[in-house]
Amino acid sequence: MAYDPNNVFAKILRGEIPCKKVYENEHVLAFHDIAPQTPVHVLVIPKGAYVSMDDFTANASLAEQGAFLKAVGDVARLVGVAEAGYRVLSNCGVGGNQEVPHLHMHIFGGKPLGRMIGK
Numbered sequence: 001m002a003y004d005p006n007n008v009f010a011k012i013l014r015g016e017i018p019c020k021k022v023y024e025n026e027h028v029l030a031f032h033d034i035a036p037q038t039p040v041h042v043l044v045i046p047k048g049a050y051v052s053m054d055d056f057t058a059n060a061s062l063a064e065q066g067a068f069l070k071a072v073g074d075v076a077r078l079v080g081v082a083e084a085g086y087r088v089l090s091n092c093g094v095g096g097n098q099e100v101p102h103l104h105m106h107i108f109g110g111k112p113l114g115r116m117i118g119k
Helices: 008-013 053-059 062-078
Strands: 021-024 028-032 040-046 086-089 105-109
Touching: 008 028, 008 040, 021 062, 028 062, 040 062, 053 062, 062 105
Parallel strands: none
Antiparallel strands: 021 028, 028 040, 040 105, 086 105
């Protein structure tokens, strides 16, 4: 899957589409999902143009990688799910059902999640 600079997350990063921001630093933006599947559903995205975790770990700087991973934990604490428990999910590639060709982590929480999240 090639990076599409007109994907929805690229447009959010450029300010063309608004978001309900939770967290931001030099390398990362986190915001509430517009169609939450759980009471807490936040997306964490790198600001760089990376398609998937494979692309990101192969091509992003160590500073970008560290900031992204740290942001996931920081966001979980900020939105209040760290103590009760939460799920982190990243769909990668066609076989992984990735819908937007920009790396993103979902943070799900705010209720008991069971084994998997239903539709």
